[in-house]
Amino acid sequence: MLKAAKNFIKSFTMAPKEPVFIHRVKIVNLPAHEIGSVKKLLQTFDLHRFKKAPKWEYAYMNFETEEAARAAMAKLQGVEFKKRVLSAEYSKVSEQVFRTRFETKKKSLEAVVDDSRAPAEKLADQVTPLHKVPYAEQIAKKHKLGFRYLNTLRKKVNALPELSDEGKAQIAWTNTLKDMDVELLDTIQSPLVNGYRTKCEFTIGRDLSGKKTVGFLLGLYRDGVTAVLNPDDCLHVSEKAKQVAKAMENYVNESEYDVYDRVEKLGVWRSIMTKTQRTGDIMVLIQMNTTDLTNDQVEQEKQKLICYWNKLKDQGQINTTTLMLQVWNGASNGITDKGTTEVLTGDGYVYEELLGCKFRISSNAFFQVNTPATELLYSKCAEWCNTNKKTTLLDLCCGTGTIGITMAKSVDRVVGIEMISEAIVDAKANALLNNITNAEYYASKVEEKIDIVVREKNESVIAVLDPPRNGVHTSVIRAVRESEQIEKVIFISCDVKQAMPNLIGLCRPTSNRFKGMPFKPSRAVSIDLFPHTDHCEMMIEFVRLK
Ligand SMILES: C[S@@+](CC[C@H](N)C(=O)[O-])C[C@H]1O[C@@H](n2cnc3c(N)ncnc32)[C@H](O)[C@@H]1O
Structure with a gap:
C-alpha cells in the first residue's frame, strides 16, 4: 500500500470522514520482473513508493x-528504460472504491479456502491435527514413527556408495534390522495432555465477521487467509x-487504533506473545506497528x-510478571528480533523450574514449551549419560544452559557451547542462579570451539x-567425530526427518571428509512434548565404535 493511500485510509478510519481521492499514476511499458531496477530508476526521479507485481x-x-501525480508523470513520460519507452496515465480513485477493492480481494481469497467445517474445527485441525485421535493412539502413532526413523537411518547408511571393506565393516550393523540392535x-x-504450551504467539486481526480478535490465523497468509479466530x-x-489473549482483545476493541492489516499494511496492533510458566510467571509481549x-x-x-495490565494485576485477574512492547514496522509477520523491544514493567524475564533448578527466560530465548514433559526428557537424558565425577559433559547448542545445569552436580564439569551470545548470557546467569560452579560457557559455533574444549x-x-x-551444519557433526574423546552422543531432535543428514553423518564410515571413528545408535526413545500435534521429541544415544 502506498503512503498516500495509507494516510488517506488512516484519516478515514481515525477521523471524521471527508470526501478524499487517491491520485494514481500508472507507469506503462515496463519490463516484466525487474522490480529492483524499476525501483532504482524511480529513485533517480525521487519517486520512492510504487506497486508492481513481477509479471506486470x-x-x-x-x-x-493531483498536482503531485502530474509532476511525477512529467518526469516519467517518454523515459527510455531497458529498450522501452515509458508512458504514464493518470486516474482519480475515490477512497471508497480503493478500499472496497481490497475488501473484495480479501473476501475472495478467504472464500477459496472456505470449507464446510466450522471455523473452530478448522483451526483445531490446523494447530492440533490429532485432536480427534485418542491420546493412546497418538502415542502409538508416534512410537511407530520413531521405529520408522531408525529404520530409515539404517537403510540410508547401508546404501552409502563406494565403501571400502573397512567402511563396510564399520556399518555392518546396518545390514539387517536384527544387526541394528537398537533398543x-x-x-x-x-x-499434561491439554493446555501444556508455555509459549504462544497470537495474531491480532479480525475474525470472519470483521470483529477485532486475538488468536490464530485461520490458515496460511500466503494462501490469502487473513481471518483470525480466538x-x-x-x-x-x-x-x-x-x-x-482475551484481555488483549478487549484492549484493542477499546483502542482508538486499528488492528494491523497485512494486505493494506495499515493499523497498529500486530501480535502478542505470551510465556505462561508453571511457576506462575507471565510474560506478555505486544507487537505494534x-x-x-x-x-x-x-x-x-x-x-x-502499563495502566491496563497493572489494573488487571491489581484486580487479581492476570498477574503479569513482565510486560514488553515490540515496535516492528517491517513486512514479516510475528514477533521478531529485528523489531525494537522495550520492557514496560518487570525486568523482561520470567522464571521456570526444571528438576529442582531455576531458569531465567528472556523474550527471545529458546525454552522447551512443555515443562513437565521436558523434565521427563532431561531425566532420561541424565540416565543415559550415566555420568560420574570424572565426566565432562558437553552441552552442545546449549541455549540457556538447561540440560547441562540440571546435570552439573553429577559431573566433573559442564562445557556449554551456543552461537547466540544472548543465550550464553542467560546460561551464565542460570548457572549462577543455581549455584553451579563447574560450568563454563562459550558463545561460539560448536564447530569452532569443540576441539579447544x-x-x-x-x-x-x-x-x-x-x-x-x-x-x-555438517561441520558440527564432523567436529564431533574428530573429537576422539567423545565416547557417546545423545542426540535430541524435534524433527528427526529434518535432522536425518546429521544422524547419517554421525554413523557413516570414516573418510577424508568425515574423520574419526563413526558412531552407532544403541537406544532411542520418543518423548511426547507436543500432544495433539504431529510433532514429537526423539532422543537417540550414539556410542562410538571402537
Ligand atoms: C533446540 S535449541 C536447544 C537449546 C537448549 N539445548 C535447550 O534445550 O534449551 C537449539 C540451539 O542450537 C543453537 N545452534 C544452532 N547451530 C549451532 C552451532 N553451529 N553452534 C552453536 N549453537 C548452535 C541455536 O542457536 C539454538 O539455541
Whole structure:
C-alpha cells in the first residue's frame, strides 16, 4: 500500500470522514520482473513508493494530490528504460472504491479456502491435527514413527556408495534390522495432555465477521487467509494464555487504533506473545506497528498499556510478571528480533523450574514449551549419560544452559557451547542462579570451539547435542567425530526427518571428509512434548565404535 493511500485510509478510519481521492499514476511499458531496477530508476526521479507485481508490465504510484501525480508523470513520460519507452496515465480513485477493492480481494481469497467445517474445527485441525485421535493412539502413532526413523537411518547408511571393506565393516550393523540392535523404549507420554504450551504467539486481526480478535490465523497468509479466530477451542493453549489473549482483545476493541492489516499494511496492533510458566510467571509481549503514529502517540500508548495490565494485576485477574512492547514496522509477520523491544514493567524475564533448578527466560530465548514433559526428557537424558565425577559433559547448542545445569552436580564439569551470545548470557546467569560452579560457557559455533574444549582435560567426555529443528551444519557433526574423546552422543531432535543428514553423518564410515571413528545408535526413545500435534521429541544415544 502506498503512503498516500495509507494516510488517506488512516484519516478515514481515525477521523471524521471527508470526501478524499487517491491520485494514481500508472507507469506503462515496463519490463516484466525487474522490480529492483524499476525501483532504482524511480529513485533517480525521487519517486520512492510504487506497486508492481513481477509479471506486470506496469506499476502504480499513489499520490495525495493531483498536482503531485502530474509532476511525477512529467518526469516519467517518454523515459527510455531497458529498450522501452515509458508512458504514464493518470486516474482519480475515490477512497471508497480503493478500499472496497481490497475488501473484495480479501473476501475472495478467504472464500477459496472456505470449507464446510466450522471455523473452530478448522483451526483445531490446523494447530492440533490429532485432536480427534485418542491420546493412546497418538502415542502409538508416534512410537511407530520413531521405529520408522531408525529404520530409515539404517537403510540410508547401508546404501552409502563406494565403501571400502573397512567402511563396510564399520556399518555392518546396518545390514539387517536384527544387526541394528537398537533398543526403542516405549514412547514417554506427556504428563499434561491439554493446555501444556508455555509459549504462544497470537495474531491480532479480525475474525470472519470483521470483529477485532486475538488468536490464530485461520490458515496460511500466503494462501490469502487473513481471518483470525480466538484460541478458546485450542487444546494445547493454556487457560492463562487464553485469558491473556482475551484481555488483549478487549484492549484493542477499546483502542482508538486499528488492528494491523497485512494486505493494506495499515493499523497498529500486530501480535502478542505470551510465556505462561508453571511457576506462575507471565510474560506478555505486544507487537505494534508505529508507522503512522507520532512519538507522543507511541509514548501515550505505552502508558495506557502499563495502566491496563497493572489494573488487571491489581484486580487479581492476570498477574503479569513482565510486560514488553515490540515496535516492528517491517513486512514479516510475528514477533521478531529485528523489531525494537522495550520492557514496560518487570525486568523482561520470567522464571521456570526444571528438576529442582531455576531458569531465567528472556523474550527471545529458546525454552522447551512443555515443562513437565521436558523434565521427563532431561531425566532420561541424565540416565543415559550415566555420568560420574570424572565426566565432562558437553552441552552442545546449549541455549540457556538447561540440560547441562540440571546435570552439573553429577559431573566433573559442564562445557556449554551456543552461537547466540544472548543465550550464553542467560546460561551464565542460570548457572549462577543455581549455584553451579563447574560450568563454563562459550558463545561460539560448536564447530569452532569443540576441539579447544575437549583437549583441555583427558577424561570421559559425553556430548548432548540438541540442535534446532532442521539440525546443525555438517561441520558440527564432523567436529564431533574428530573429537576422539567423545565416547557417546545423545542426540535430541524435534524433527528427526529434518535432522536425518546429521544422524547419517554421525554413523557413516570414516573418510577424508568425515574423520574419526563413526558412531552407532544403541537406544532411542520418543518423548511426547507436543500432544495433539504431529510433532514429537526423539532422543537417540550414539556410542562410538571402537
Ligand atoms: C533446540 S535449541 C536447544 C537449546 C537448549 N539445548 C535447550 O534445550 O534449551 C537449539 C540451539 O542450537 C543453537 N545452534 C544452532 N547451530 C549451532 C552451532 N553451529 N553452534 C552453536 N549453537 C548452535 C541455536 O542457536 C539454538 O539455541
